[in-house]
Amino acid sequence: KAGVTQTPRYLIKTRGQQVTLSCSPISGHRSVSWYQQTPGQGLQFLFEYFSETQRNKGNFPGRFSGRQFSNSRSEMNVSTLELGDSALYLCASSYGLAGSYEQYFGPGTRLTVT
Amino acid sequence: DAKTTQPTSMDCAEGRAANLPCNHSTISGNEYVYWYRQIHSQGPQYIIHGLKNNETNEMASLIITEDRKSSTLILPHATLRDTAVYYCIVRGSGGGADGLTFGKGTHLIIQP
Numbered sequence: 261k262a263g264v265t266q267t268p269r270y271l272i273k274t275r276g277q278q279v280t281l282s283c284s285p286i287s288g289h290r291s292v293s294w295y296q297q298t299p300g301q302g303l304q305f306l307f308e309y310f311s312e313t314q315r316n317k318g319n320f321p322g323r324f325s326g327r328q329f330s331n332s333r334s335e336m337n338v339s340t341l342e343l344g345d346s347a348l349y350l351c352a353s354s355y356g357l358a359g360s361y362e363q364y365f366g367p368g369t370r371l372t373v374t
Numbered sequence: 375d376a377k378t379t380q381p382t383s384m385d386c387a388e389g390r391a392a393n394l395p396c397n398h399s400t401i402s403g404n405e406y407v408y409w410y411r412q413i414h415s416q417g418p419q420y421i422i423h424g425l426k427n428n429e430t431n432e433m434a435s436l437i438i439t440e441d442r443k444s445s446t447l448i449l450p451h452a453t454l455r456d457t458a459v460y461y462c463i464v465r466g467s468g469g470g471a472d473g474l475t476f477g478k479g480t481h482l483i484i485q486p
Contacts, residue, residue, distance in 0.1 A: 264417075293474075295474075302476055302477075302478065303418070303474075303476035305474065305475070348415075350417050350418070352417075352418075352474075358474070359465060359466065362420045362423060363420060364420060365417030365418045365419065365420075366417050367416060368416070368417050
């Protein structure tokens, strides 16, 4: 069974721009969660989508948003990019809600904001 | 979710068993212990989880003390590819609103 895939793997953007990242979960998984990883803050939870609905949300500003499609694929959008948004963005899929099932992570998208 | 405490780093010789401890003294009755690892610049990888009984899979064994206040992840025959940061996470069934909470983890270094 194919793992979680994320596109693109690497991205360079300029301050003020916006970016959209994509995540395809493992086949049959209905939950997708997004995380941000930086050297200073470690892994931080952004949000979780299940059945096209946002179920949980971390403590990030409204510039960070997401959505999930009927095939469970998910996108994350960051608007008005700031230098501090440079990070590795990880998505993870699970069969059901992440609180009850183990999560499987993708390789991440490395975003650099200049 | 309960807080966990892990050593910052550990060394282990290749071929030996690596035993990674985790303290979770405030764990409550419905909280599971999960272990993940992250190899440099890759996404975290699920290893194993358990509630109160010891668990074993193809990757590792998880030993949870009877009072559930601590646990040990055992990699039976460590290889160089097991060098990674290992995270012990306590999570309630049904989860919380904050996703998985990753602490600093233990940096396990397998020595040849």
